[in-house]
Amino acid sequence: MxxxxxxxxxxxxxxxxxxxxxxxxxxxxxxxxxxxxxxxxxxxxxxxxxxxxxxxxxxxxxxxxxxxxxxxxxxxxxxxxxxxxxxxxxxxxxxxxxxxxxxxxxxxxxxxxxxxxxxxxxxxxxxxxxxxxxxxxxxxxxxxxxxxxxxxxxxxxxxxxxxxxxxxxxxxxxxxxxxxxxxxxxxxxxxxxxxxxxxxxxxxxDSFQEKELRFNCYCISQKMTMLMEHHTAYITIDQADMDQFGIDYKTFESGALLAQGMSIRGIKMLVLFIERGGPVKISFRSRGDVNVRDFANRHFDGGGHKNASGGRSDVNVAETVEKFLSVLPELHSSLQEV
Ligand SMILES: [Mn+2]
Missing domain, CATH: 3.90.1640.10 (inorganic pyrophosphatase (n-terminal core))
Incomplete structure (x- = not known):
């Protein structure tokens, strides 16, 4: 050094x-x-x-x-x-x-x-x-x-x-x-x-293209599942969703979508699953002591920050969500804290 x-x-x-x-x-x-x-x-x-x-x-x-x-x-x-x-x-x-x-x-x-x-x-x-x-x-x-x-x-x-x-x-x-x-x-x-x-x-x-904002709103309204008992929400999107709005995955900025989801009162964790052939790309956002870096690292070959992390999964999105739901209870106590 x-x-x-x-x-x-x-x-x-x-x-x-x-x-x-x-x-x-x-x-x-x-x-x-x-x-x-x-x-x-x-x-x-x-x-x-x-x-x-x-x-x-x-x-x-x-x-x-x-x-x-x-x-x-x-x-x-x-x-x-x-x-x-x-x-x-x-x-x-x-x-x-x-x-x-x-x-x-x-x-x-x-x-x-x-x-x-x-x-x-x-x-x-x-x-x-x-x-x-x-x-x-x-x-x-x-x-x-x-x-x-x-x-x-x-x-x-x-x-x-x-x-x-x-x-x-x-x-x-x-x-x-x-x-x-x-x-x-x-x-x-x-x-x-x-x-x-x-x-x-x-x-x-404040620089969204119209299609980007419409796409984000679509994801929130049509593709988001709430798990209120876990103070968690997740969104799944695939290539067809992006095609429908003319969104290019390469320059898709998921930060704004994740921030919109996290702005729901009572939500402590939001997960975004993107499937487009190949591994499912996963993004996590959380609040407070909900450590999504360790969680992503343990289960989804990922890492990042405590409240903002990413991961991946080699099975399809349905199986990935199933796995996510099965390991989610690990975070239960930190998700319950106010
Ligand atoms: Mn940075």
């Missing part, structure tokens, strides 16, 4: 740097990558942002977005950049399987690997890691990293906008993952630097 002084030393000369984040990058992943990109370019580094897959268009307005390289559409370019890099950053993920085909290239490349992340149980591939599960978001740690580099005064409105995007994305507009006062302090600092919080929120949260 490197010390931070060595990282600072390394960054004191112009380097080729590639910033990567996870599959289907969200606001925190894109905010981290683009915020850090703007900062490192100000330090005169040669910086590229390489993301494994495409992402939702509500993030396409972010400053610097037009230069992002999406590996699934420009695979050779992405691989060449990683192979040629002096430093590769892993942002908002801590396992190389979270980044599909680019992961193997990162594993094998000669670059110094730096991880900045807040997910549980980091893998051991990085030479230097800024990792804290008590951080609301990865952008919070990117902000720290910039501070550790002595660059806080270099945070301009573009960097600040990217960081704020990650903050409001991962905290759901300051609703959860608030373990310390830091997210508020950072937000106040970013405000001083000239961001437009109203406009950023509008771009991120």
């Amino acid at each position: 490197m010390q931070f002084d060595e990282v600072r030393q390394l960054l004191s000369q112009r380097k080729k740097i590639v910033l990567t984040n996870h599959n289907n990058p969200d606001g925190d992943a894109m905010g981290s990558a683009l915020g850090l990109c703007h900062f490192l370019r100000k330090l005169d580094h040669e910086v590229e942002v390489v993301v494994p897959t495409n992402y939702h268009e509500s993030l396409h307005w972010l400053p610097g977005n037009e230069e992002v390289i999406v590996a699934e559409t420009q695979l050779q370019k992405a691989i060449d950049l990683v192979k040629d890099a002096d430093i590769v950053f892993s942002l908002d993920y801590n396992g190389l399987d979270r980044i599909s085909f680019v992961g193997k290239t990162i594993e094998a490349c000669n670059a110094v690997k730096i991880m900045i992340d807040h997910h549980l149980e980091p893998e051991n591939f990085a030479d230097y890691a800024l990792h804290d599960t008590k951080s609301s978001s990865t952008v919070e740690l990117v902000y720290d990293f910039i501070g550790m580099m002595g660059g806080k005064e270099m945070i301009d409105v573009d960097i600040a906008t990217c960081i704020y995007t990650g903050l409001i994305s991962d905290t759901g507009r300051f609703k959860h993952a608030l373990f310390t006062r830091k997210p508020f302090d950072i937000a106040a600092d970013l405000y001083e630097r000239g961001i437009d919080p109203t406009e950023i929120s509008r771009q991120i949260f």
Whole structure:
């Protein structure tokens, strides 16, 4: 493991740097990558942002977005950049399987690997890691990293906008993952630097296409089962549901749907099952002490955060739901607490 002084030393000369984040990058992943990109370019580094897959268009307005390289559409370019890099950053993920085909290239490349992340149980591939599960978001740690580099005064409105995007994305507009006062302090600092919080929120949260909102409403009204004795609800959707509304799974942003389900009074856990041939993809959301990370890990080959996790299942969706219902009583006591 490197010390931070060595990282600072390394960054004191112009380097080729590639910033990567996870599959289907969200606001925190894109905010981290683009915020850090703007900062490192100000330090005169040669910086590229390489993301494994495409992402939702509500993030396409972010400053610097037009230069992002999406590996699934420009695979050779992405691989060449990683192979040629002096430093590769892993942002908002801590396992190389979270980044599909680019992961193997990162594993094998000669670059110094730096991880900045807040997910549980980091893998051991990085030479230097800024990792804290008590951080609301990865952008919070990117902000720290910039501070550790002595660059806080270099945070301009573009960097600040990217960081704020990650903050409001991962905290759901300051609703959860608030373990310390830091997210508020950072937000106040970013405000001083000239961001437009109203406009950023509008771009991120009020940017549904009509078909997306209609699809979410359909899922809630037609595809959701309530299990009130467990304070739980679950939603099952398949390819035909998505086709009916013209929804592209690759850029489908399930966060808003999950948040809508979790906004029902009395619900402490929501589970989304998506079947589209291949393994069923499962997303969990919960409140308080209902630990869906451990639950996903025990039964559905998954993980993530205590109140937001994911998993998968190799049997069909009906059998997956059956299995879910059979193991759900394990969470009974935490689901009963008020
Ligand atoms: Mn995150």
